Amino acid sequence: MATPLIQMALDSLDFDATIALAEEVAPHVDIFEIGTPCIKHNGIKLVEELRSRFPDQLLLVDLKTMDAGEYEATPFYAAGADICTVLGVSGAATCAGVIKASNANGSETQIDLINVADKEACAREMVEAGAQIMGIHTGLDAQAAGDTPFNDLNLIASLDLGVRISVAGGINQSTVQDVVRAGADIIVVGAAIYGAPSPAESAREIRELVDAA
Amino acid sequence: MATPLIQMALDSLDFDATIALAEEVAPHVDIFEIGTPCIKHNGIKLVEELRSRFPDQLLLVDLKTMDAGEYEATPFYAAGADICTVLGVSGAATCAGVIKASNANGSETQIDLINVADKEACAREMVEAGAQIMGIHTGLDAQAAGDTPFNDLNLIASLDLGVRISVAGGINQSTVQDVVRAGADIIVVGAAIYGAPSPAESAREIRELVDAA
Numbered sequence: 188m189a190t191p192l193i194q195m196a197l198d199s200l201d202f203d204a205t206i207a208l209a210e211e212v213a214p215h216v217d218i219f220e221i222g223t224p225c226i227k228h229n230g231i232k233l234v235e236e237l238r239s240r241f242p243d244q245l246l247l248v249d250l251k252t253m254d255a256g257e258y259e260a261t262p263f264y265a266a267g268a269d270i271c272t273v274l275g276v277s278g279a280a281t282c283a284g285v286i287k288a289s290n291a292n293g294s295e296t297q298i299d300l301i302n303v304a305d306k307e308a309c310a311r312e313m314v315e316a317g318a319q320i321m322g323i324h325t326g327l328d329a330q331a332a333g334d335t336p337f338n339d340l341n342l343i344a345s346l347d348l349g350v351r352i353s354v355a356g357g358i359n360q361s362t363v364q365d366v367v368r369a370g371a372d373i374i375v376v377g378a379a380i381y382g383a384p385s386p387a388e389s390a391r392e393i394r395e396l397v398d399a400a
Numbered sequence: 401m402a403t404p405l406i407q408m409a410l411d412s413l414d415f416d417a418t419i420a421l422a423e424e425v426a427p428h429v430d431i432f433e434i435g436t437p438c439i440k441h442n443g444i445k446l447v448e449e450l451r452s453r454f455p456d457q458l459l460l461v462d463l464k465t466m467d468a469g470e471y472e473a474t475p476f477y478a479a480g481a482d483i484c485t486v487l488g489v490s491g492a493a494t495c496a497g498v499i500k501a502s503n504a505n506g507s508e509t510q511i512d513l514i515n516v517a518d519k520e521a522c523a524r525e526m527v528e529a530g531a532q533i534m535g536i537h538t539g540l541d542a543q544a545a546g547d548t549p550f551n552d553l554n555l556i557a558s559l560d561l562g563v564r565i566s567v568a569g570g571i572n573q574s575t576v577q578d579v580v581r582a583g584a585d586i587i588v589v590g591a592a593i594y595g596a597p598s599p600a601e602s603a604r605e606i607r608e609l610v611d612a613a
Contacts, residue, residue, distance in 0.1 A: 200475060224472040227463060230443030250440060251466050253487060253514065254539035259437040262413060274466060276489045276515055280541040301466065302489055304517070326467035328493040 191367050191397055194218035194247060194353065195390065196377035200228045202236075208381055209237060209244075215390035218245040218270070220375065226250065231266050238267030245269045251299060253277045256284025264292035271296060272322060275303040279312060286317045295319040297353060301326055306339060307346060314348045320373065321348065325356025335362075337369065344370030363393055367400035404580050404610055407431035407460060407566065408603065409590035413441045415449075421594055422450060422457075428603035431458040431483070433588065439463065444479050451480030458482045464512060466490045469497025477505035484509060485535060488516040492525060499530045508532040510566060514539055519552060520559060527561045533586065534561065538569025548575075550582065557583030573605055580613035 195216040197205045209219055219237055226233065226248055237246055247270040248263045260271045273285040275298050282298060289296045297320035298313040300306045310321050321343055325336040336356035343352055354366050355375035366374055376393055383389035408429040410418045422432055432450055439446065439461055450459055460483040461476045473484045486498040488511050495511060502509045510533035511526040513519045523534050534556055538549040549569035556565055567579050568588035579587055589606055596602035 223466070224468055226440055226443075227472065228444050228475060230439075230445075231441050232443075251464075253436070253464050253466070254541055255437055256541060258540070259440065262441060274489075276487075277539075278515060278541070280545060281539070284541060302491060326490075326494070327471070328467055328469060328491070328497060332493060 189372070191371055191400075192217035192245070192373045193390075193394060193397060194220050194355075194373050194375045195380060196220045196222050196249075196355070196375055197225055198222040198377050198381065200225060202229050202233060205229070205233065206236065206240065208386060209241065211387045212380060212390040213241060213244060215387065215394045216244070216376075218247050218373065220247040220249055222377075223249045223251050231262060234263060234266040234268060247272070247297070249299075250285075251301075252281060252285055254281055256281040256286075257288045258284070260285045260288040261291070264288055264294045269294050270320065272299045273297070275300045275306075275309040275313065279316065282313055282318065283316055290317065297322045299324050300339065300343070301329075306342060310343055310346060310348060314350050318350065320351045320353050322353045322355065323371075324354075330357045337365070340366065340369050340371060360389075360392055360396060363396050364400040367397055402585070404584055404613075405430040405458070405586045406603075406607060406610060407433050407568075407586050407588040408593060409433045409435050409462075409568070409588055410438055411435040411590050411594065413438060415442050415446060418442070418446065419449065419453065421599060422454060424600045425593060425603040426454060426457060428600065428607045429457070429589075431460050431586065433460040433462055435590075436462045436464050444475060447476060447479040447481060460485070460510070462512075463498075464514075465494060465498055467494055469494040469499075470501045471497070473498045473501040473509075474504070477501055477507045482507050483533065485512045486510070488513045488519075488522045488526065492529065495526055495531065496529055503530065510535045512537050513552065513556070519555060523556055523559060523561060527563050531563065533564045533566050535566045535568065536584075537567075543570045550578070553579065553582050553584060573602075573609060576606055576609050577613040580610055 351372035353373035354371040359379035564585035566586035567584040572592035
């Protein structure tokens with residue numbers, strides 16, 4: 188199995204702080220994720236700016252699209268997104284629209300399984316529809332209620348769907364190796380890096396833990 | 401019953417075109433809605449610009465929040481949104497976060513019932529939680545599949561929940577009076593105005609039809 192990719196969640200609302208954090212952790216992470224509140228706050232020009240500054244990082248825009256899939260996602264792929272997310276709860280037509288937009292651009296679609304009732308059925312349907320990444324995602328509000336992504340990760344990994352699995356939800360130095368061993372291909376880290384005294388040092392630690400797992 | 405409000409959905413992605421359309425239809429509509437693709441594309445500065453140009457219109461930002469409710473919504477209320485939307489499918493904690501943010505600002509929260517499996521239960525729970533508006537919403541992708549908002553509108557109106565009901569989903573001159581009579585308090589019109597040869601004329605027609613219903 189390839190070494191899992193590390194995805195840095197850029198959750199700040201501030202444009203300049205987002206760029207500065209990206210600069211700081213770039214040597215240690217593979218994917219920059221523009222978080223949902225961040226994209227709604229800053230708009231597509233943040234995608235363009237990160238794309239031009241970081242040609243070597245993959246760029247994920249966490250659109251969490253709920254409707255008008257092709258219309259909403261198309262400009263973000265055109266602006267340089269390698270991956271956009273669409274909510275599994277949006278339904279097959281909206282997901283198909285985002286997949287169509289990504290295919291037109293040679294890019295990828297991630298299905299965010301957050302709050303999907305039947306995650307196995309949704310994942311199977313979306314793999315069939317052409318999605319390349321399944322996102323296991325315990326949201327911030329669910330984390331605050333004590334949830335973790337492990338049960339859903341174990342379920343989706345057991346299906347052996349032949350697509351990558353991305354995992355997000357409060358992952359830190361003490362849990363990241365468990366996430367790797369459970370079958371994650373993409374590991375999303377947010378607060379454990381940006382909330383650390385030294386984000387660069389924290390990102391380097393996570394990188395070493397992932398590579399050693 | 402008060403005359404229903406007309407909400408103009410600003411669905412363009414272009415900043416200047418959005419402002420121009422708003423200028424054109426302002427005399428005939430009560431609420432400007434910044435659509436979800438539009439806010440993701442343009443960011444919060446579009447809220448600030450519309451707020452400063454249109455002090456007399458209500459301003460709805462269709463955030464369709466799915467997670468991190470309070471964090472995501474707070475700056476949009478601060479920027480001048482009178483109403484932000486949150487997805488019913490996000491769950492109680494996220495909706496409560498948006499409601500908290502709106503209460504802190506003396507503003508309002510609309511629950512978007514799109515794709516909620518049990519709309520009655522969700523609506524009852526969210527009224528209890530303090531939401532002021534229930535959004536009946538047949539999305540663009542569902543409209544393309546032939547769906548209309550009438551069944552859901554009839555259901556929610558029959559509950560007599562004591563909150564306003566907003567209805568969106570392909571409403572035009574031939575259906576708007578049916579929507580009023582079915583109990584809508586806020587009527588969302590998009591393509592029937594912005595897709596018309598004269599958006600201002602179309603908005604004026606819709607206004608007359610609503611006022612006469």
